[in-house]
Amino acid sequence: MNLSREQMLAEMGITPIWRLRESGAAAPADGAVDTPPPVETPAPVAVASETVPVAVDALEWPELAARVASCKACGLCEQRKQAVLGVGDRDPNWLFVGEGPGSEEDVAGEPFVGQAGQLLDNMLAALDLARGDKVYIGNAVKCRPPGNRTPEAAEMAACRPYLERQIALLRPKVIVLLGKAAVHALLHDDKSLASLRGRRFAYQGIPVVVTYHPAYLLRNLPEKAKAWEDLLFARRCLREAAAGK
Ligand code: URA
Numbered sequence: 001m002n003l004s005r006e007q008m009l010a011e012m013g014i015t016p017i018w019r020l021r022e023s024g025a026a027a028p029a030d031g032a033v034d035t036p037p038p039v040e041t042p043a044p045v046a047v048a049s050e051t052v053p054v055a056v057d058a059l060e061w062p063e064l065a066a067r068v069a070s071c072k073a074c075g076l077c078e079q080r081k082q083a084v085l086g087v088g089d090r091d092p093n094w095l096f097v098g099e100g101p102g103s104e105e106d107v108a109g110e111p112f113v114g115q116a117g118q119l120l121d122n123m124l125a126a127l128d129l130a131r132g133d134k135v136y137i138g139n140a141v142k143c144r145p146p147g148n149r150t151p152e153a154a155e156m157a158a159c160r161p162y163l164e165r166q167i168a169l170l171r172p173k174v175i176v177l178l179g180k181a182a183v184h185a186l187l188h189d190d191k192s193l194a195s196l197r198g199r200r201f202a203y204q205g206i207p208v209v210v211t212y213h214p215a216y217l218l219r220n221l222p223e224k225a226k227a228w229e230d231l232l233f234a235r236r237c238l239r240e241a242a243a244g245k
Contacts, residue, residue, distance in 0.1 A: 039202045054158070056165045061090065064165055068142050074158040076143035076151070081106045086138030086166060093134045093238055095172035096120065097163065099181040099213060100141035102148050111137045116214035120178075123214070127231055136170055138163065140185035156185040167204065174238035175206055176231070179213025197230055200237050207237040 054073050056064055068083045077083075084101040087110045104114040112120050112131075121131060129135050141151040141159045151159075163185060167175070177183045184190055186208065187201055193212060201208040211230035212223055 039200050039207065054161045056161050057168075059165060061169060064162070064169070068162055071142065071159075071162075074143075074155045076100075076141060076145060076155055079146050080143040082109050083142040084109055084111055084139065084144075085142060085162075086136060087111055088132050088136035089134050090136065090170060091134075092136040092170055093173045093242075094129065094136070094234075095167065095170055095175045096135070096137045096178055097175060097182040097186065098137070098139045098178045100139050100151050101144040103144065106144040111139050112214070115218060119214040119218060123227065123231060126228070127235060136166075136172065138166055140182045151181055153184065156181065160185055167206070172206060173241045174234050175203060175208045176234050177208060177210045179216060182213075183210055197226065198233060200233075207234075207241050209234040209237055 054067065054071065056067055059067060065085050068085045071077060071083055080101075084105050098111060098116075101111060102114055102116075105111055105117075111117070120137070124130055124135060131137055140156050140163065142162060143159075145151050145155070175186070177186060180190070180193060183193070183196060186203055187210075189196065193210060196210040199210070201210070209230060211227050211234075212220075217224050217227055
C-alpha cells in the first residue's frame with residue numbers, strides 16, 4: 001500500500017499538529033526549542049548478578065548470528081521458536097531498538113512484523129525512511145519472553161553483549177530506544193520515559209534518543225504526537241553527528 005506523506009502522518013495521528021519544514025525541523029505545537037540539549041551520559045548502575053556472560057566482542061556478523069541462534073545464556077531460550085537477531089541495513093544511519101520479539105516475530109524471525117511493526121514502518125515512512133534502507137531494527141532481548149511479558153533485568157543483562165556487538169558492527173549515526181526495556185538495556189536507566197524524552201544521551205560516542213514503544217502508542221494514541229517530536233529530535237541529532245558537531 002503506497003501512502004502519501006499526508007496519509008502517513010494521519011496514520012500516525014500527528015496531523016495537523018506536526019509538519020515537516022524545508023529545513024527538516026518541525027514546529028513544536030508547544031513552542032519547544034529546536035536546539036538539542038547537551039549530550040548526557042548516565043552513570044552506569046550495577047546489572048543483575050545472574051547474568052551468564054557471553055563473549056562476543058570479536059565476532060563478525062556470521063559468527064554473531066550463529067551464536068545468537070544457539071544462545072542459552074538465559075531461560076528465554078527454552079520457549080522460543082527461534083532467536084531474532086535483527087533486520088536491516090548493516091551500514092545504517094539509524095538503529096531502532098525495541099524490547100523483544102513477540103509471538104509473530106518469534107515465528108517470522110524478524111523484529112517488529114506485527115501491529116506495532118506496522119506503526120513503526122509508518123513512523124519510518126513519515127521520515128522518508130524504510131526498514132532496510134539505512135535503517136537497522138533490533139531488540140533488547142533476542143528471544144520472545146513467554147506471554148510477551150517484559151524481559152527481566154537478568155535476561156536483558158544476559159543479552160546485552162549481543163546488542164553491544166551489533167552496535168559496534170553497525171556504528172549507526174543515531175540510536176532510537178523504543179520504550180523502557182530498551183532504555184534499561186542500553187542506558188541502565190529506569191526513570192520514566194517522560195523524564196528521558198527530549199534528551200540526547202550517548203553510547204560509545206553515538207547519540208541516543210528515547211521515545212515510546214510503538215505498542216504503547218497503539219494503546220495511547222494521543223502520545224503519537226510526542227513520538228513524532230522525538231523522531232524529529234533524533235533526526236536533528238543524526239544530522240549534527242553527521243556534520244561532526
Ligand atoms: N515489540 C518489540 O519490542 N520488538 C519486536 O520485535 C516486536 C514487538
